[in-house]
Amino acid sequence: MSNEAMQVRALRGRVVTPDHIIDDGAVVLSGSHIAWVGTADQAARAGFGDAVEQAQTAPEGGYLLPGLVDVHCHGGGGESFPNAETAEQAMVSVLEHRRFGTTSLVASCVTAAPDVLRARTRVLAGLCEDGELAGIHFEGPFVSVERCGAQDPTYIIDPDAALTRELIELGGGHVVTMTIAPEKPGITGDDGVNAALIEGGALPSFGHT
Structure with a gap:
């Protein structure tokens, strides 16, 4: 598997899901795939604490949602x-x-x-x-x-x-x-x-x- 495919990174902000908005949420990407979505404080428990700590944050008032x-x-x-x-x-x-x-x-x-x-x-x-x-x-x-x-x-x-x-x-x-x-x-x-x-x-x- 390539280094790019293994790369884990995260985005943090107000995450829009199908049924609610997570005010302090995170979207974790593994390569080109979404690996995890949840509240930022649950990321460590899910094994993505480091990625979320270094996450790119949405501008104030911005949302993270599907394209x-x-x-x-x-x-x-x-x-x-x-x-x-x-x-x-x-x-x-x-x-x-x-x-x-x-x-x-x-x-x-x-x-x-x-x-x-x-x-x-x-x-x-x-x-x-x-x-x-x-x-x-x-x-x-x-x-x-x-x-x-x-x-x-x-x-x-x-x-x-x-x-x-x-x-x-x-x-x-x-x-x-x-x-x-x-x-x-x-x-x-x-x-x-x-x-x-x-x-x-x-x-x-x-x-x-």
Whole structure:
């Protein structure tokens, strides 16, 4: 086992648990895993007294809590995932949300031309591989023109299972969901977009319908 994996360190502060807040709590990490959570005065009994004594302490009034999860995010920090032509541009948004506590983020693309969706998928899939993103979400392009909301109707197209499979393949297993309008011909059925998503491990999400 590596030295990094064996490293034990602790954070101390107001710890948020599923059912209450520990005012003087500690979270002990062993490598990349949480080894123990409890009140700071119980740490020695649990075998983590030294780690808690040397713990990094949250700022006054600060909380220790699990990272937030965002499953539909278009960007932040002056950049957006739908417009990100490079990983560096996309990372501006990732880091903007991370500094406010969102540690798992699904990047959402909007309705766009197929070539644009292909290009964005390549960029975002690379960040998923690096562990910076939790997945990719496509909002369109197979949605209703009548219920398009903020989606550009110019790029709304008829459901295309082949394009769906191509995007899933380009995503390298990181496409997690696509927003689709179920009433459009070509969405349902054995050869439809819905089936292509499920076969590719992505969750169909009915919207803009």
